[in-house]
Amino acid sequence: MKIAIVGSGYVGLVTGGCLADFGHDVTCIDKDEDKIEALERGEIPIYEPGLAELVKANVAAGRLAFTTQLAGAVAAAQVVFIAVGTPSRRGDGHADLRYVRDAAREVAEAVSGFTVVATKSTVPVGTGDEVAQIIATTNPSADVAVVANPEFLREGAAIDDFKRPDRIVVGIEDERARSVISAVYRPLYLNKSPLMFTNRRTAELIKYGANAFLAMKITFINEMADLCEAAGGNVQEVARGMGLDNRIGGKFLHAGPGFGGSCFPKDTLALIKIGQDLGSPMRLVETTVSINEQRKRAMSRKVVAACGGEVRGKTIGVLGLTFKPNTDDMRAAPSLDIIGGLLDQGARIVAYDPYGMAAARGLIDTVEYVSNAYAVADNADALVLVTEWDEFRSLDLARIKTAMKAPVLVDLRNVYSHDEVTRHGFAYFSVGRPAGAGGKSGQSEAAE
Template sequence: MRIAMIGTGYVGLVSGACFADFGHQVTCVDKNAGKIEALRRGEIPIFEPGLDALVASNVKARRLDFTTDLTAPVAEADAVFIAVGTPSRRGDGHADLTYVYSAAREIAAALSGFTVVVTKSTVPVGTGDEVERLIREANPTADMVVASNPEFLREGAAIRDFKYPDRIVVGTDNERGRKVLGDVYRPLSLNQAPLMFTARRTAELIKYAANAFLATKITFINEIADLSEKVGADVQQVARGIGLDNRIGSKFLHAGPGFGGSCFPKDARALVKIAQDHDVQLRIVEAVLGVNDIRKRAMARKVSNAAGNLRGKTVAVLGLTFKPDTDDMREAPSIPLVTGLLDMGAKVRAHDPAGMEQARKELPDIEYCDDPYVCVRGADALVIITEWAQFRALDLKRLKREMAQPVVVDLRNIYRPEDMAALGFIYEGIGRRRTSPVNVVEGGRARIASYTRR
């Protein structure tokens, strides 16, 4: 089948490359000429494991190409996917649909023959109705159907998520539209991926409801982590204990510094605004957003509590992106944390395997290091913000030698408190009691024998 993908951002580029890998003929369209030229040269504008090879192989096979002009790709397409950005609108938190509506008008002028126009961007309930109205207004004779097909891709695992999805949601009541999108996704039938057909508005709401629920799970376990610290419990064991219940599940029950990224904060805010527009209050989602904002700002105080007065001290930060295996800094917990450390008078050094170029735009007043051990050299405290795999296997003895003070604040709980204490670290995690080394004299020599919990 022939597919036009409007937008070469995260969703558009991953979706376009994966559709091409299924054997479809895909043209990705973007108005940014520099971006299109870079893609033609094989330069990928985002960091996503495996995406560069996937794009290259399908370009080589002539199943994937790029252009700035949508006229011919749309005219030839069986399905046109709108995958443009829907950022939060300034001032009110609503999704900004400017790019979606602009794309719809341009698509309308180029339609030829029966075409399914698909909103893959995350859009508020009812957006498909407006897209259809705009297309029919601009091209009354167009033979087309507007459908919703929300994406559920995790950054860092997007290609696998696309090829092995938990479900594929298609929102349309039109039988011809269902057949076209059924054919588009037929290659996934070998993976037994459930193809779920719904009404268009239902599909639009499914996306927002899913993200808001996952954000709620994260916020819930973060609050349980705070309680665990006070009562002397271990939040990781609590999470495992409740996650083994099939009704709850273990995913998204990892305590940390709060959620960020391109989806959860934006989509939760948009869902609240959608509800308010329809005289409905989503008190749980509103609370999730408030608790998460407060938590991200509070993490700097957690560092200060562990390391003491930070004025004039050097704090090393490992991990800046909102999650590992991406360079995405959108609403990353590192931003309010580092800003808070600077406000407390600390000097901040940072290292991230992929996100430093993007981080410099958000945090220009800190020092960036290409190596984690250079980053911690002479530091009075180390903060682990993002759980990159590289940080799980650090040489802890070398780490301690490099640091001026052996204080580690692990906001992702990637190390065991007893191991850190045995090596002489003052160690603070999330939802676990702080551990400190105890020197015991034996045979005239001091050694680390055990640890205390505060």
């Protein structure tokens, strides 16, 4: 099957690479000539485990191509996926649909014969109707079925998510699209992946509902972590006890510095705006967003407390910058608020991230970026673990302690155990864990 994908960003590249790996003939389209030229050279503009190898293999096999010329690729395609960005609109938080609308107009002018146009981008409810109207207005003779086919990809695990999905949601209004989309995803049938057909508006709401619910789970366990610190409980054991209930499940119950990334922050804001516009306010989501923003900044205060209430003139080492491991995505990363809060308090920041420093440099230029975790610790007054990259899970603590000016470790991801760290002479602070598991907030627990 011939497939065109408008947009060669994160979603477009993963979708294109995986569909090509299924045997389809895929062309990824982007207006950015430099990006397309880089992709043709085999240079991937984002870090996603396995993506570079997937793209290279399918380009070599002749199943995946890149172009800036939309018309030819769309005219030849049986299915066109729109996978352009929908960032938060500056000023009001609504999803900015300008790129979706522009893509719809260009696709309308180029389609030839019956074509399924599928929105992969995360879009507010009713966007599929608008895309259908744009296409009909731009090209009244176009024979097109517009469907909503939202993505459910986790950064850092996107390829596995695409190839082994929990579900594939497809919102249709034209029954002709059912067999076409079924053919696109037929290679997944051996895995018995559920192909769920709904109407378009329901499919669009499923995507927002899923992201908002996961964001609420994260925010809930973070509030439970604060309660655990106040009451002497252990949030990791609370989360495990909750997660063993099949009605709840253990995923997204890991206490930390708050959620970030390209999806949850913008999608929760967009859902809030959708609810307000339709007179059906999403009060739980509104509260989730407010708590999450406060939490990220509160983590800098946690670091200040660990340093005795004062960080002016002190060197704070930061391990991990991206919003999660296995990605180079710095969008809405908690590290930005944590570092910003510490800089406001007069601290000097030294940081390291395996893949995020190039993006971080464009966002914070007052930080010293170094080449490894041990350089971060050099002469530092405190070390803060913000992103739980694998390479931070088994650091040589004796070496770290020797390098530091003061052996203070603030573990915002609960990677280490209290006994292990304090045995090496550190004052240890973690999130939502009592003495013997982590450090109580604001209380130093150095080994005797």
